[in-house]
Amino acid sequence: MLEQQLVNGLTLGVIYALIAVGYTMVYGVIELINFAHGEIYMFGAFFCTTFIGAMGVPFYLAIILAMAAASLMGVLIEYVAYKPLRSSHRLAVLITAIGMSIFLQNLAMIIWGSRPRPFIQEAVPAYLSETAVRLGDVTLTWLHVFIFAVTFSMMIGLNLIINRTKIGTAMRALAQNRTAAQLMGINVNAVISFTFALGSSLGAMAGILVAVYYNSMYPTMGYVAGVKAFAAAVLGGIGSVPGAMLGGIVLGVAEALGAGYVSSLYRDGVAYAVMIAVIIFRPSGILGKAVVDKA
Amino acid sequence: MLELRDIHTYYGAIHALKGVTLTVREGEIVTLIGANGAGKSTTLMTISGVTPAREGSVTFQGRDITRQSTDKTVAMGLTQVPEGRMIFPALTVRENLLMGAYLRNRRDDLGKDENYVYELFPVLKERRRQPGGTLSGGEQQMLAIGRAIMARPRMLLLDEPSLGLAPIVVENIFAVIKRINEEGTTVLLVEQNAQMALQTAHRGYVLATGEVILEGSSQELITNPSVRAAYLGLD
Ligand SMILES: Nc1ncnc2c1ncn2[C@@H]1O[C@H](COP(=O)(O)OP(=O)(O)OP(=O)(O)O)[C@@H](O)[C@H]1O
Numbered sequence: 001m002l003e004q005q006l007v008n009g010l011t012l013g014v015i016y017a018l019i020a021v022g023y024t025m026v027y028g029v030i031e032l033i034n035f036a037h038g039e040i041y042m043f044g045a046f047f048c049t050t051f052i053g054a055m056g057v058p059f060y061l062a063i064i065l066a067m068a069a070a071s072l073m074g075v076l077i078e079y080v081a082y083k084p085l086r087s088s089h090r091l092a093v094l095i096t097a098i099g100m101s102i103f104l105q106n107l108a109m110i111i112w113g114s115r116p117r118p119f120i121q122e123a124v125p126a127y128l129s130e131t132a133v134r135l136g137d138v139t140l141t142w143l144h145v146f147i148f149a150v151t152f153s154m155m156i157g158l159n160l161i162i163n164r165t166k167i168g169t170a171m172r173a174l175a176q177n178r179t180a181a182q183l184m185g186i187n188v189n190a191v192i193s194f195t196f197a198l199g200s201s202l203g204a205m206a207g208i209l210v211a212v213y214y215n216s217m218y219p220t221m222g223y224v225a226g227v228k229a230f231a232a233a234v235l236g237g238i239g240s241v242p243g244a245m246l247g248g249i250v251l252g253v254a255e256a257l258g259a260g261y262v263s264s265l266y267r268d269g270v271a272y273a274v275m276i277a278v279i280i281f282r283p284s285g286i287l288g289k290a291v292v293d294k295a
Numbered sequence: 296m297l298e299l300r301d302i303h304t305y306y307g308a309i310h311a312l313k314g315v316t317l318t319v320r321e322g323e324i325v326t327l328i329g330a331n332g333a334g335k336s337t338t339l340m341t342i343s344g345v346t347p348a349r350e351g352s353v354t355f356q357g358r359d360i361t362r363q364s365t366d367k368t369v370a371m372g373l374t375q376v377p378e379g380r381m382i383f384p385a386l387t388v389r390e391n392l393l394m395g396a397y398l399r400n401r402r403d404d405l406g407k408d409e410n411y412v413y414e415l416f417p418v419l420k421e422r423r424r425q426p427g428g429t430l431s432g433g434e435q436q437m438l439a440i441g442r443a444i445m446a447r448p449r450m451l452l453l454d455e456p457s458l459g460l461a462p463i464v465v466e467n468i469f470a471v472i473k474r475i476n477e478e479g480t481t482v483l484l485v486e487q488n489a490q491m492a493l494q495t496a497h498r499g500y501v502l503a504t505g506e507v508i509l510e511g512s513s514q515e516l517i518t519n520p521s522v523r524a525a526y527l528g529l530d
């Protein structure tokens with residue numbers, strides 16, 4: 001049974017990782033913990049079912065459209081709520097982000113109702129629930145395979161964007177020294193928007209995967225997922241993209257082990273315990289640099 | 296080429312520039328000297344649009360750029376090498392240089408410019424795969440200047456390029472400034488090292504507490520008794 005738990009933990013872990021990179025990238029460029037990121041994840045799932053249910057869009061296309069819609073939403077949130085506060089105290093922006101998170105949860109409740117609803121099962125290709133691999137007691141469905149394939153290719157794509165493209169290099173430059181980036185002629189606003197778009201599309205994908213995996217979605221689903229992904233980002237070293245990926249996977253597995261060895265009641269507690277432990281013992285995270293070097 | 300007319304710049308309530316007027320003509324090296332806190336860096340940041348002026352006007356090549364965003368000003372060919380170098384520490388030397396060319400046309404031959412920078416500062420070529428933050432102070436200054444050259448500016452704003460560098464490195468950097476000027480780049484040079492600056496520049500302005508208190512050719516300023524006493528430490 002433990003092996004199956006591990007598979008499930010790993011599956012959740014890669015999804016946490018997908019959300020966590022959104023936190024960490026935004027933190028990298030504007031030093032903000034974007035509390036509304038969990039709501040982007042939730043909206044991703046709802047956008048996807050809305051495209052399927054109300055417009056009859058096929059599953060895979062609906063995923064892509066939902067990611068695009070969530071990107072747009074992320075960019076809009078930054079533009080409306082965070083940009084006007086860019087030269088204000090950091091606390092002001094943080095409080096705004098919390099407010100934005102609450103606002104979006106309530107907006108979702110108004111639009112879609114507050115009760116959990118299933119993902120539209122008829123739209124999900126049937127083969128996804130079939131068994132792909134059976135190894136002893138462990139069963140991997142095609143959905144597991146799909147989740148791993150999607151998250152891994154997105155992580156690789158993200159790494160290529162950040163490390164090999166001009167806009168990705170500009171993102172890193174901006175994170176290191178905003179004034180210098182500005183003096184190079186980098187359009188700071190455009191790069192920040194791009195960062196939100198990128199992080200939001202990955203967050204939306206995570207929301208869709210979870211909604212399909214658990215066959216359930218609800219307006220407050222972004223809260224717990226957001227906290228866990230944030231813990232993953234902190235664990236990996238906030239601001240570090242590879243760290244966020246690693247943190248997500250480690251957290252997912254730790255949760256599965258915690259649930260398996262201790263009690264499944266403590267599953268959610270693991271994320272908090274990990275976050276507290278990191279803050280006490282290694283505030284810069286696994287792959288993060290010392291906090292002070294952000295002069 | 297560049298004209299500042301009666302510039303007033305504030306940091307919140309702090310009135311940092313109180314009516315600065317200065318001109319730089321095409322092909323010149325003009326220096327801006329003054330004590331700590333005089334407003335030299337603020338002047339450059341105001342020109343670049345990082346701290347835009349509240350009053351007055353900045354004109355570059357006949358166009359009003361007073362409140363223009365920095366990227367548009369850089370696109371017009373006006374690039375700044377800021378005080379304290381501000382290289383990107385976690386980007387490699389090469390990536391730093393490419394960021395300098397951020398607004399260049401993607402069809403441009405950046406390799407040629409990169410080689411030109413390596414010719415000016417050979418040490419950068421050896422270090423091109425190394426993170427910028429691992430360079431020595433002097434090498435970082437070379438990188439900061441090289442990065443700005445990658446933009447192919449018509450005019451360069453340089454903020455204290457000699458700060459904290461060994462005399463031999465200072466010589467090297469000033470020789471490069473002279474060379475790129477002779478090759479057609481106009482220069483506005485902010486310096487604490489008034490001696491070096493006045494030897495290199497054609498003209499100069501002296502700034503004190505946000506105001507221009509003196510201006511003239513380098514020769515005039517070098518022989519001016521108050522400049523000699525206050526900024527050159529002579530007489
Ligand atoms: N970000 C800021 N916030 C508030 N005041 C500032 C800021 N930057 C500069 N000042 C003030 O503006 C004035 C001019 O500063 P500026 O940096 O332009 O001087 P400077 O001539 O470049 O000095 P230095 O030779 O030390 O570099 C100073 O009184 C300084 O304290």
Ligand SMILES: [Mg+2]
Pocket residue numbers: 335336337378454
């Ligand atoms: Mg200065």
